[in-house]
Amino acid sequence: QKEVEQNSGPLSVPEGAIASLNCTYSDRGSQSFFWYRQYSGKSPELIMFIYSNGDKEDGRFTAQLNKASQYVSLLIRDSQPSDSATYLCAVISGGGADGLTFGKGTHLIIQP
Amino acid sequence: DAEITQSPRHKITETGRQVTLACHQTWNHNNMFWYRQDLGHGLRLIHYSYGVQDTNKGEVSDGYSVSRSNTEDLPLTLESAASSQTSVYFCASSESIGVAGNTIYFGEGSWLTVV
Numbered sequence: 001q002k003e004v005e006q007n008s009g010p011l012s013v014p015e016g017a018i019a020s021l022n023c024t025y026s027d028r029g030s031q032s033f034f035w036y037r038q039y040s041g042k043s044p045e046l047i048m049f050i051y052s053n054g055d056k057e058d059g060r061f062t063a064q065l066n067k068a069s070q071y072v073s074l075l076i077r078d079s080q081p082s083d084s085a086t087y088l089c090a091v092i093s094g095g096g097a098d099g100l101t102f103g104k105g106t107h108l109i110i111q112p
Numbered sequence: 113d114a115e116i117t118q119s120p121r122h123k124i125t126e127t128g129r130q131v132t133l134a135c136h137q138t139w140n141h142n143n144m145f146w147y148r149q150d151l152g153h154g155l156r157l158i159h160y161s162y163g164v165q166d167t168n169k170g171e172v173s174d175g176y177s178v179s180r181s182n183t184e185d186l187p188l189t190l191e192s193a194a195s196s197q198t199s200v201y202f203c204a205s206s207e208s209i210g211v212a213g214n215t216i217y218f219g220e221g222s223w224l225t226v227v
Contacts, residue, residue, distance in 0.1 A: 043221050
């Protein structure tokens with residue numbers, strides 16, 4: 001059974017600070033890792049993907065992957081109130097035969 | 113612009129009725145998916161398809177069926193709706209599977225209430 005674990009939160013971060021979201025996964029064969037943002041009542045939208053160990057930066061977002069420890073994280077710098085949402089970690093395992101396996105999401109609140 | 117659309121966006125139905133949720137994508141993606149999202153469970157895969165005439169069961173497929181007669185559409189049918197199937201349903205599509213950097217795009221969701 002492939003599992004993706006996230007702290008459900010809520011995670012409360014002051015505006016302008018760094019928000020750190022974490023995710024662990026059970027399948028060592030996992031290949032690709034995704035972070036989606038989901039606003040209440042809306043569909044998930046892709047923020048970033050990462051598939052190599054290390055850091056990947058895109059604007060205010062940085063994804064970090066450590067396959068040995070089986071965790072992936074998302075850092076949001078200079079957090080804005082508009083970043084308040086649920087962040088979903090998703091993983092493709094093996095040959096990706098069954099699409100993405102999602103974590104339950106972390107609810108992030110940016111306090112003005 | 114290419115997109116993925118779902119209909120209806122909101123539906124209320126009675127227990128025991130057959131319900132079909134439509135999903136249409138214009139990206140010409142081979143891979144299409146149906147997920148349901150519930151509080152406490154997150155997004156769970158119902159069915160998926162790699163191409164025309166191909167369908168596969170996901171984690172929570174009982175009570176659901178899909179068919180793929182063309183590339184653009186993957187309708188989801190609830191054979192006999194049950195209250196446990198009250199949920200938000202998301203259709204998604206992707207160009208490839210298992211390729212680094214592959215992206216899955218989601219439709220806007222269909223809110224289904226079974227009373």
